Amino acid sequence: MGKNTYKDEDEYRRRRERNNEAVKKSRVKSKLRSQATHERVQQLQMENTKLEEKIGFLASEVEFLKDMLCANHSGKTLFFRPYFIISSFH
Amino acid sequence: MGKNTYKDEDEYRRRRERNNEAVKKSRVKSKLRSQATHERVQQLQMENTKLEEKIGFLASEVEFLKDMLCANHSGKTLFFRPYFIISSFH
DNA sequence: GTTAATTGCGCAATGC
DNA sequence: CGCATTGCGCAATTAA
Numbered sequence: 001m002g003k004n005t006y007k008d009e010d011e012y013r014r015r016r017e018r019n020n021e022a023v024k025k026s027r028v029k030s031k032l033r034s035q036a037t038h039e040r041v042q043q044l045q046m047e048n049t050k051l052e053e054k055i056g057f058l059a060s061e062v063e064f065l066k067d068m069l070c071a072n073h074s075g076k077t078l079f080f081r082p083y084f085i086i087s088s089f090h
Numbered sequence: 091m092g093k094n095t096y097k098d099e100d101e102y103r104r105r106r107e108r109n110n111e112a113v114k115k116s117r118v119k120s121k122l123r124s125q126a127t128h129e130r131v132q133q134l135q136m137e138n139t140k141l142e143e144k145i146g147f148l149a150s151e152v153e154f155l156k157d158m159l160c161a162n163h164s165g166k167t168l169f170f171r172p173y174f175i176i177s178s179f180h
Numbered sequence: 181g182t183t184a185a186t187t188g189c190g191c192a193a194t195g196c
Numbered sequence: 197c198g199c200a201t202t203g204c205g206c207a208a209t210t211a212a
Contacts, residue, residue, distance in 0.1 A: 016207095019206080022183090022184055023204080027203085027204095037127050037131060038127060041134065047138060048134060054145055058149060062155065069158055069159060106191075108198080109190085109198095113189080113190075113191090117201095119200090
């Protein structure tokens with residue numbers, strides 16, 4: 001009646017106390033992980049936006065260069081020297 | 091001694107029971123949100139990879155077009171007609 | 181076989 | 197009022 005499977009009540013309390021600490025620790029850890037994941041999402045979204053911008057820029061550059069090639073091919077004079085055109089995009 | 095601030099024990103139990111349900115519900119919700127966030131990370135990473143690939147491709151295209159322009163400018167004959175070159179990249 | 185970590189669950193306080 | 201959210205402890209289970 002006055003007993004559990006534990007040797008004594010002090011033993012029980014010691015175990016409980018240690019487990020309570022472990023639980024707290026584990027939950028802090030979990031919370032931090034969750035937080036990190038949210039930050040990861042933010043970071044990836046920003047990265048993504050940058051990449052989209054870069055793609056837009058490169059696509060324009062390609063269009064521009066194609067125009068230069070076409071203009072040249074159709075016999076028109078290029079307004080800039082190619083080297084200048086290219087370096088202006090670096 | 092045999093009383094709380096509640097009208098009666100039944101009232102108390104009803105409240106407790108409802109709260110327990112609410113807690114369970116809330117935790118399921120939380121778990122689903124967390125799961126969704128993880129999936130979002132996966133999705134963004136994939137998207138990111140695709141964008142990086144696209145950038146690589148566009149950068150090559152730019153290099154190629156610059157070479158064509160330079161070759162042309164230095165007086166050499168282009169091996170392909172520009173239109174063909176361009177369409178080959180679409 | 182012991183100890184620490186994780187998990188489901190209920191309680192109570194508090195937020196909305 | 198009442199549900200939702202949160203910190204905390206208990207006990208069972210799992211991983212080290």
